Amino acid sequence: MDAFVNDADTLASTQRPTQEEAEAAVLTLIRWSGDDPLREGLRDTPMRVAKAYRELFSGYEAAPADVLARTFSEVKGYKDMVIVKDIPFFSHCEHHMLPFHGMAHIAYMPDQRVLGLSKMGRLVDLYARRLQTQEAMTSQVAHSLDERLRPKGVAVMIEAEHTCMAMRGIRKQGSKTLTTTFTGLFETSPADQARFMTLARG
Ligand SMILES: Nc1nc2c(ncn2[C@@H]2O[C@H](COP(=O)(O)OP(=O)(O)OP(=O)(O)O)[C@@H](O)[C@H]2O)c(=O)[nH]1
Ligand SMILES: [Zn+2]
Known part of the structure; x- marks a missing residue:
């Protein structure tokens, strides 16, 4: 497993519960919600949820080193900012295990x-x-890129809506949270930081 701080949270596969234990936990939550887990429509739901969790939380199976292993040097002198924007994502907040996207x-x-x-x-x-x-996700994306690629600077901005704030609790639909992390040149040069913000939001 990758030695970088970003992966300190991942659990070894030997410490994971079995499929049966995961399904039993889902069954308990169905009963906690007030429904009958044995009725026809819900009978296979624990199995489906356990399977869906494998996909939704597949990020624990991967290490940034694998993603960032390959780099290229033939860029014919290009040295300005490279920006990839509007990358859509779905995640889950660690407080409520509800999606934010x-x-x-x-x-x-x-x-x-x-x-x-x-x-x-x-x-x-x-x-x-x-x-x-x-916040953690923004920092992890920025710092893993910084540590692996060793560029002159990294800028990451994430804008997201949290369903734990829209569907429950405070119930504020449509509000967005913006987080940023800057390293290197983007941290020290207000002009580069401003250019990034303009390009990212434009
Ligand atoms: N900083 C931060 N907070 C988050 C994120 N996702 C959810 N939260 C917040 O986590 C907080 C958890 O607060 P608690 O008071 O422990 O839990 P709660 O009683 O369910 O809070 P409410 O949502 O206010 O009902 C809430 O304010 C959520 O809005 C996130 O990505 N970053
Ligand atoms: Zn939440």
């Missing part, structure tokens, strides 16, 4: 090497498919 915008200032563009989306998914806070 939105867009991630990622930029970096290359130092000789560039990354395959698809890897930005893969990195977002890797961290989104875990139990998260939006």
